[in-house]
Amino acid sequence: MTHDADVIVVGAGPVGLLLAAELRLAGATPLVLERLAVPSPQHKARSVGPLAAEALVRRGLGERLAAHGGAGAADKARDHGSEKGHFSTIFKIEQALQEEPERQSVFIWQPDLEALLGAYASGLGVEVRREHTVTGLTQDADGVTVTVAAPHGERSLRAAYAVGCDGGRSTVRRLTGFAFPGTAPIMTARRAQAEILKGAEQLPPPGRQPRGILYYGNGMLATFDFFGDTPEERDAPLTAEELQDSVRRITGADIEVAVTGETLRFGDHARQADTYRRGRVLLAGDAAHVHSPMGGQGLNLGLMDAVNLGWKLAAEVRGDAPPGLLDSYTAERHPAGARVLHNTRAQSALLTPGPHTDALRDIFSDLMDLPDVNRHLGRMLSGLDDTYDFPYPSPHPLTGRHCPDLTVRTGTREERLSTYTREGRPVLLAPDLRPAEPWRRRVELVRIESIAHDGLDAVLVRPDGAIAWASGAGAGGGAGNGAGVATGAGSDADGPVDEALETALAAWFSR
């Protein structure tokens, strides 16, 4: 049976759109199937974390992203009552205290992000078929066949691979038989644009209450409710009655509200697929992991899944992936997801009502005044402490970390790393490129004089921004990388090549 595409991407949410774009950049043909006729207008995420923002900057989307940021910080300060970041709504995380304060979240509402990514993907030639709901999926040795319900009836589509980017209740995950272990929700959050018609005088000041959390103001009402049932039908719209009942449970106040706009209900389920790949079917984004939105980490995680998977799957499709490349996706991204589930569970625990948690929150809040604790939490929530465990020795401490948008000096000019990453190729920034010459077809080789980063003379950056190899004083031993280096510009033409660089190049790319 002929293939309709190299890869069928199920879901045109932010993760599916970015994955499709990454596949296209790397030479594969994706086909995106989306059940909705038009993009969702729901205002879920209001920002993307620093790693995902940097990934978009690497693809030349920095200006478009920044254009949406405008009132974001002020809006957040208005809605949260603080400009600072928070852990479990303790608003004390200070950007200025962080180790790399310039690496930060970028404000953009999710519908704007989806529009931005949709335009970017379509500019690259990605096809998105809307009103195409995936209802069936089978795989065999050569490919994947999906059944789709579309306006003109049911049909089958076939590709070499399929990726479920179809959100927390992923159909692809269920049809493929991925296990999805984790913990059930301990609270239900409800948020609505709403007007309080009666009883406002009975409400306590917004914030933590003895039996939950209540926020209101600026035409918005929200509760974090640890008691009471959620509707059997999880997609049932949130009504004024449900919201009033929740406020009564939390505060005892008998108010009357009118819902005036968007409503949202969500829980703190924390579940993760046991693996992100079963044969020719893979998962990314919320389809692979669900957790509470505390700390706004979902997009940072899901978009980084997309950029990690895109170039690897495209290499597999092209037939030139080094052995084990595709399985490195689960090996690298599953631990990143597990860390987010872990910290969101901790945040949920710190939200539970009662005097014992009140005492724990007081102590935790005092601890957050310690700069080291503040930095530790900041790095955890931003993902900046994520380090991939690569299958080769890596003496430089930055190996396996995500590369910032480095400034490099080339001749008389200063450039950013992102100048060289738009096409999605790996980039080697080094004073001497000779050791990597055999990989020229696959790797963007950029001769530089210096990098404006402590302890970094040369660096190999994968398409997803991960540092595959680095050289410099950061290795803890002068200008080498501690592995018998001969990268210096002075080594003669037949001299030894850098073995560690060679190992890294061979691990990730074909010549």
Ligand SMILES: Cc1cc2nc3c(=O)[nH]c(=O)nc-3n(C[C@H](O)[C@H](O)[C@H](O)COP(=O)(O)OP(=O)(O)OC[C@H]3O[C@@H](n4cnc5c(N)ncnc54)[C@H](O)[C@@H]3O)c2cc1C
């Ligand atoms: C209240 C709230 C606030 C949040 N705030 C933040 C924040 O500030 N920062 C942050 O990073 N994250 C935040 N998140 C999390 C973020 O919204 C999600 O992580 C993000 O939407 C995940 O994107 P996705 O593409 O994986 O999945 P989704 O956005 O769920 O997209 C999945 C797509 O797949 C489609 N689909 C589903 N089933 C099928 C099918 N069978 N066939 C075809 N198509 C299908 C859906 O229609 C949808 O378009 C928040 C979440 C909530 C609920």
